[in-house]
């Protein structure tokens with residue numbers, strides 16, 4: 291059995307969902323559970339997030355999985371559908387689509403009567419400068435007004451490219467275009483806030499907010515920790531000590547012998563590696579937490595093992611080491627690796643055990 295475990299704290303998830311409610315009290319909450327709930331395991335997370343008004347996912351399979359779990363809330367497909375068959379399946383399963391290109395409008399219109407009869411909303415994506423998906427101004431105004439005239443209920447949707455940055459000029463452009471379109475298509479519902487925007491721009495919460503990373507207790511901001519944001523880490527990733535060693539000054543550890551001891555030191559070998567999703571890059575010294583205290587990762591991360599500095603620590607075979615969680619924040623591990631918490635959470639492999647409480 292793999293001596294590594296991902297623990298999911300359902301109460302922390304509910305706490306974070308309540309934080310969204312506090313920050314956006316008048317908006318409906320579309321909890322983003324795409325990518326297996328940011329790597330946390332969608333089935334368990336849905337149970338903890340059952341109070342959400344709706345769910346957001348990236349593809350049809352993710353949406354159908356939610357329906358198969360018995361959840362009846364609206365689901366938004368944030369990239370929409372990519373064939374006539376997918377449109378049929380979306381209607382059959384009461385899944386709402388985003389439209390961001392003409393072909394998707396054609397597929398939608400082919401299922402107009404059934405879509406409207408089921409009370410499904412159409413999310414129309416504005417490209418206001420992110421330049422990934424969406425209709426630009428002024429085309430989007432015609433798209434929304436035509437859909438409305440045909441009887442569809444529309445939500446104007448937009449995604450900020452720099453919601454985590456304080457003074458990016460694109461933020462003003464995106465906000466201005468969103469407000470312009472909303473006014474030109476009034477009345478129309480609106481949704482443009484992800485986690486960072488929920489914190490920064492309460493006046494833009496409108497009808498639906500779309501929190502992702504904040505639900506899972508990681509920070510959308512490079513310069514603010516989850517503690518600053520009053521969020522609780524949901525995932526604790528641990529692995530056990532499987533061997534204890536001592537090395538002398540001048541001896542090295544692991545592949546490439548990149549670490550050479552300058553004094554006698556104790557090592558603990560921990561059963562975790564990049565085969566589990568633990569990152570290998572380490573642009574900076576990385577740490578794990580042992581009994582809540584930080585201790586160094588020594589030498590290279592291998593596929594299945596790491597070494598940590600056990601000098602002076604009360605470590606035994608089987609001691610659980612926290613790779614990230616409440617004591618060693620995933621955002622800090624990510625920073626040491628030149629990446630973001632989102633990526634580390636999403637790219638865990640299937641190998642660690644999973645436990646939810």
Ligand SMILES: Cc1ncc(COP(=O)(O)O)c(C=O)c1O
Nearest residue numbers: 322368449484485500501502503
């Ligand atoms: C369209 C859309 N809305 C909301 C989110 C949630 O963003 P965050 O996890 O930063 O809250 C995402 C995430 O990528 C997204 O693509």
